[in-house]
Amino acid sequence: MPSPSRRVLLGISAGIAAYKSAVLARLLKQAGCEVRVVMTEGAQAFITPLTLQALTGEPVRTSLLDPEAEAGMGHIELARWADTILIAPATADLMARLAAGMADDLLTTLCLASEAEKVMAPAMNQAMWRHPATARNAARLVEDGWRLLGPASGDQACGDVGPGRMLEPEAILAALLDASQVSNTGDAPAAGMAVTITAGPTREPLDPVRYLSNHSSGKMGYALAEAAAALGARVTLISGPVNLPCPAGVARLEVETALEMHEAAMRLAEQSDLFIGCAAVADYRAEQAAEHKIKKVEGEEGLTLRLVKNPDIIASVAALPEARRPFVVGFAAETRDLAAYARDKLTRKRLDMIVANDVSREGLGFGADDNAALVLWREAARQEKASPEGDALAEEELAPQTKSRLAMAVMHRALACLQARRHP
Known part of the structure; x- marks a missing residue:
């Protein structure tokens, strides 16, 4: 399990799966992690900062331009604090902005300013996940050092069925624990590859x-x-x-x-x-x-x-x-x-x-x-x-x-x- 000193910055973006982030925050705390939460503006339409604050015992950051928090360059301190940045859910929009190197809100700014391990759990409609632009962005993020967890396939809130569901919080935690155990034992012959x-x-x-x-x-x-x-x-x-x-x-x-x-x-x-x-x-x-379905031709025995x-x-x-x-x-x-x-x-x-x-x-x-x-x-x-x-x-x-x-x-x-x- 992660050591009690492992510091996880949990980023939450604007997807319906944000409700699972509350469970994830609780599981991380139970596993002995220190957890601080950063939410995008859109994420707050799905789950309130107060909920995450109650679960983590830490103030939730939502704005890059918070005068009180930024009095001492708070976003840089937060970027330095984290051992792991975990974004769950990560929407198609957030993935696109990170792949392009944008820093137009607090969460993307922290990602660019931090040298921490970076992990995300994508969550979006199945057609959005399958879109070539999302595929290119996912590949670029992996090249840039991001570790992607999922997505899973199944029923979606919109009624579609297919890939794009955020992994369950327990699966995300298990993936982090496995990575931590590999790192701690030194049994990582492919580390960095x-x-x-x-x-x-x-x-x-x-x-x-x-x-x-x-x-x-x-x-x-x-x-x-x-x-x-x-x-x-x-x-x-x-x-x-x-x-x-x-x-x-x-x-x-x-x-x-x-x-x-x-x-x-x-x-x-x-x-x-x-x-x-x-x-x-x-x-x-x-x-x-063929543009249209190939039809059988009467009298012809072959095609x-x-x-x-x-x-x-x-x-x-x-x-x-x-x-x-x-x-x-x-x-x-x-x-x-x-x-x-x-x-x-x-x-x-x-x-x-x-x-x-x-x-x-x-x-x-x-x-x-x-x-x-x-x-x-x-x-x-x-x-x-x-x-x-x-x-x-x-x-x-x-x-x-x-x-x-x-x-x-x-x-x-x-x-x-x-x-x-x-x-x-």
Whole structure:
């Protein structure tokens, strides 16, 4: 648990989820934290400062231009006081202002003036969360050092269903406790690293109601994101359409098509230390998706579709100039000749490491909770399995186990390889 001296500045912005912030403040106090609250003007329409003052035992700050509080540059003192700035809820508007570096109220000013750990729990309508502008802002905030918790999916106050719900206060507290425990034990081999992971399938539209896709559930990629966050990394998960909650402490960018995933991956890869391509990306898409539903034609027994190749995301990342290239880990889902295909893919696409799965094995792979893997990586110190490029390939077999345990093993191997690359 956090030590009693841990100081949390709780920022509350103008969302209906602000009512949960009162519970969060109480839980933080019970966990032994000192808590001070800053509210935006809009937040006060949903919950009163008096409520938060009663729960924390501290005055609530609401204005940057408070003459009494600013007599001694109070906002700077408050920025220095905090060990952690936690914004819950964080609205789309607040995220946009922070991503742009604005300081037009007390809360955004404190964020720019503080060197504290910065965490936010987004909360907004599902369409707002899915909007490309919000996705860009979320990615920029992660690049700037923010840790995003959620959002969760489910019923929303507006009647919609989808991603955008603020995590429950208990889940937010648990994420903070986990981060504190990692920090206190020193078991954070990925601390300070930026990790980008792709997960799930892509969907390639044929017409307004049909698409090409595959059986990927996204479970392995999500397990990797959870493992990377637990090891202290700042994690961005580029996710195709799946029915999974976002892991705590992970920023999720939702995409549909391979082209959308490629754009997000290339934008984030250059700011990443480690890139893991775990998504099952469609190799082909329709040359031109039909504007209207494709109808059956009486008397015709077949339908001809012209498909074109999608960009190869993992190869594109691996081909980045060395100065901007992360350590690149690929995945290979095969039904036969696992080792041969994995070695070929690692060499041909110039990857640093590859995790190969035999998805034909019953109870493993797509949709299952368990998996097994053959892991291969470049290791110049070993010469028994030299690749055509002159590097030696080392390998390790990971026996069938839960995807969570397998993900942690893969992360530890990737981090060890990355450290060896940096400090030969």
